[in-house]
Amino acid sequence: MLNQSLRTPATAAPIDPSCYSAEQFFVTTGHAGLIASEFSYKKEEEIYGEDEPSEYVYQVVSGAVRSYKLLSDGRRQIGAFYLPGDVFGLESGPTHRLTAEAIVDTTVRLIKRRSLEQAAATDINIARGLWSMTAGELRHAEDHMLLLGRKNAMERVANFLLEMDRRLAVAGMMALPMCRRDIGDYLGLTLETVSRALSQLQSKGILGFSGARQIELRNRAQLRNLDA
Amino acid sequence: MLNQSLRTPATAAPIDPSCYSAEQFFVTTGHAGLIASEFSYKKEEEIYGEDEPSEYVYQVVSGAVRSYKLLSDGRRQIGAFYLPGDVFGLESGPTHRLTAEAIVDTTVRLIKRRSLEQAAATDINIARGLWSMTAGELRHAEDHMLLLGRKNAMERVANFLLEMDRRLAVAGMMALPMCRRDIGDYLGLTLETVSRALSQLQSKGILGFSGARQIELRNRAQLRNLDA
DNA sequence: CGACGGATTGATCGTGCTCAAATCATGTGG
DNA sequence: CCACATGATTTGAGCACGATCAATCCGTCG
Secondary structure, eight states, rough: OGGGOOOOOSSSOOOOGGGGGGHHHHHHHHHTTOOOEEEEEETEEEEETTTTTTOOOEEEEESSEEEEEEOTTEEEEEEEEEETEEOOOSSSSSSSSSSSSSSEEEEEEEEEEHHHHHHHHHHHHHHHHHHHEEEEEEEEHHHHHHHHHOOOHHHHHHHHHHHHHHHHHHHHEOOOSSSSHHHHHHHHHHHHHHHHHHHHHHTTTTTEESSTEEEEEEEEEHHHTTOO | OOOOOOOSSSSSSOGGGGGGGGGGHHHHHHHHTTTEEEEEOOOOOOOOOOOOOOEEEEEEEEOOEEEEOOOTTEEEEEEEEEEEEEEOOOOOOSSSSSSSEEEESSEEEEEEEHHHHHHHHOOHHHHHHHHHHHHHHHHHHHHHHHHHHHHOOOOOOHHHHHHHHHHHTTTTTOOOOOHHHHHHHHHHOOHHHHHHHHHHHHHHHTTEESSSEEEEEEHHHHHHHOOO
């Protein structure tokens, strides 16, 4: 299965370093002569743990990944989902700040972090790319803090649907890789609250199901209204 | 008033780029021949607005700054407080993602963002510093997402007190620059809930007040227990 | 001293959580 | 191919935590 966001352009497009897209990062590293290998993880398998040394940077080829923090009593906050094309596991410091797990069977490309750092020391484009990707994660985290701190349940779920629609919709349909509990732990809600919000959106005709994880958005404008 | 975290070491300490501290960044830029000027803002004055072009990078000399996002109906999420020594307003993209305001009369040092970018193009230490500071903000945001998504009111307030204790305690006392509403908007709570939690901690002898914003922590261990 | 904004405290309300049960989807073995 | 087992999802009922609304109280500054 070839993923659209991973295709290498036949003609190397010029890269504006101030508008860096994570999806193109592994293309740039290729230009710099860095070697990316592939690896696969089974559903539910851990890719790296919180506070482990950061050895590799990853790009999702196929599948999906969740990245989270745990409290001692088991409460979990998912910080981000990574979908095909997304880069994750990039750290500026020595260790990973969150745990990463495959949500479904997942294949990744990976590059040794050390070789990236070395490349960045001489290639300003690589250095810019590392910074830009971290800045992109920060932007997402800032938006998510607003959601977690100040939005109500329906606003959170509407926001989630629009985010997933943007990132993985094909022909107007989304195939969510994650369960209701994952969605709840991403949105700071319980799985029941997520389920109730989705049911309510269905009854209003804003979305349609074909299986609990196959969702079609029927009214994105109204969904954007619900997202505060 | 000389702030401790701003003092320039008499002997230039070697800087480990993987453990970059934001406080030393303006020292490094000085070595690179970059010029920092000073500017002052009145209490409640806006320093920059959300989505405005990012022209400068700032370091708090004295005072305090809040950085936040607003929803259309006025709900506010404060992403971070910046205290003397802290660097803020650093963006990888073209615009600021949050609004920054002086909480009290505040003096900052500032460097043109353009000159920083130019310096980073030739000086890998500068480039490393920019990345590390953004990564530091991301780390804070990741911790804060866990707090906002999964911690209860007392855990949030305990966490806040320990954070402020670490960052601005002098002789065991904190002089908070921000009001209860600011604290609430930082923690995803109302000002009343913050006030009740603080009163409860006082009645347990875990902290003592000398004025609503002058707090002495009397039992940090117990506070750490309350912070999940 | 008085006025004003900030903080505390109280009473009530409501959203989202908890606990529980029913239903649905998926995959496995007979 | 069907029966069953298992986990995921939905739905319901009741509850609790933090929000809201409201009334003092306090500290600071004119």
